[in-house]
Amino acid sequence: MLKWASIQKKYKDITTIPEGAKVALPNDVSNEGRALAILNEAGLITLKEGVGFDGTIKDIVKNPKKLQWLSVDLLNLAETYGEDNVALVYNYPTYIAKLNLTPKDAVLLEKTVDDRFAISLVAREDNKDSAKIKALKKAMTSKEVRDFLEKEHADTLLPAF
Numbered sequence: 001m002l003k004w005a006s007i008q009k010k011y012k013d014i015t016t017i018p019e020g021a022k023v024a025l026p027n028d029v030s031n032e033g034r035a036l037a038i039l040n041e042a043g044l045i046t047l048k049e050g051v052g053f054d055g056t057i058k059d060i061v062k063n064p065k066k067l068q069w070l071s072v073d074l075l076n077l078a079e080t081y082g083e084d085n086v087a088l089v090y091n092y093p094t095y096i097a098k099l100n101l102t103p104k105d106a107v108l109l110e111k112t113v114d115d116r117f118a119i120s121l122v123a124r125e126d127n128k129d130s131a132k133i134k135a136l137k138k139a140m141t142s143k144e145v146r147d148f149l150e151k152e153h154a155d156t157l158l159p160a161f
Contacts, residue, residue: 011087014042014107020066021087024080025057027071032056034110035090039067042108093156103155118160 011017025035036055040047046062047055057069067087072080077091078099093103103109121140123133139145141161149159 010084012107014044017044017065017067017087020068022068022070022085024070024072024077024086024089026074026077026090028074029056031074031090032071036060038090038108038110041111 023039025032030053033051033053033055036045036047036057036059037053039045040055044065044067045060048059048061051059070080070086074091075095077089078095080086081089081096081099081101088107096102096105121133121137123130127133146159146161149157
């Protein structure tokens with residue numbers, strides 16, 4: 001599973017984010033909920049009880065810093081990083097890499113990851129039990145792959161097997 005990061009050029013700590021600051025969120029439902037869950041977990045907002053990763057902006061019940069929301073296409077989120085009026089940007093490590101940033105540069109990192117965000121092997125009904133698919137599944141979920149992910153990509157990935 002890819003871990004989400006919150007990045008910002010100006011603020012290095014969430015306590016210094018000013019009242020009324022803009023937060024750039026992905027504009028698709030799944031990723032917006034994930035970004036809001038990170039803010040909720042960090043205590044910057046409070047989401048309606050029980051919404052978890054399915055939360056939307058409408059589910060925010062407390063917003064003490066009066067943060068403002070900027071909905072941006074996932075592929076364009078990294079572009080908001082340099083804008084002076086944007087306090088936080090939520091994005092995948094893959095997309096912030098083009099800015100020469102890593103999760104180590106993040107002010108917030110996703111701590112709780114839901115299994116539904118795991119990268120999965122999917123096959124058609126007519127070949128799901130084929131020898132090739134079984135071999136691929138075995139290789140993808142091997143100890144060697146887990147060790148590689150944990151050693152080389154611990155900041156950005158979490159094995160889901």
